[in-house]
Amino acid sequence: MERLEYRAELEWDGNVGSTAEVREFTFRIDTNTDGHNAGPNPTEYLLAAIGGCLTVNWGRLIKKMRLDVKGFEVEVRGWRGLDEPQLKEITYKITILTNEPEKKIMRVKELAEKYGTVFNTVGAEKIRGEVEVVRDT
Template identity: 85%
Template sequence: MERLEYKAELEWDGNVGSTAKVREFTFKIDTNTDGRNTGPNPTEYLLSAIGGCLAVNWGRLIKKMRLDVEGFKVEVRGWRTRDEPQLKEITYKLTVFTKEPERKILRVKELAEKYGTVFNTVGAEKIKGEVEVLRP
């Protein structure tokens, strides 16, 4: 079986943030509470990673299934209490602009969740999603 490996390197900024390097890309990780607010915090990156995972898989599936989709957007949300350092709920809403039948769009949702690396690493049982189809 082919093994896919991923790597990120982070360098501390001397406060609470860091600069991450992934392949040829760099980005800041910080907080807006006790940091310098130079970038999203780790939880926001996690939510972005979940949304990005879904978006990549939706894009692949739309092409593979030759669907006529004008566009889509994903919003991912999470919440926690101040006392427990764990997200209690993660939800996403994907809005897709298409004339395709709803059954095809729901099949894309099913497959995107089934094959999403980040989605399944976090745990499909922890993420609840809905799809809204808007007809152009």
């Protein structure tokens, strides 16, 4: 079986954070509660990873389908209760600037969700998304 393999290495900072290395990139993971606020916390990175997954797939599909898109933004939100360490809801909103038919844009949404590695690892049933099409006048 062919496969894609991913790797991250983390070094603890002595408190609650770490420095992560992924390929040639280095970034901090920390908290703003009992850490030094030196970087986003793991949950924020998870939300960013979901948004990044969607952005990569939307970008690929826009190019493949040769759609005329001036730009788009992704906002991902999640919430949890204080008593249970699990996100209860994850939502995203894509705001896209285009004059393409809405049917084509919704097809991009469908395919981006279907083929998103992070999106499907977290679980498509846990994530709700919406798209706002802004017409370029």
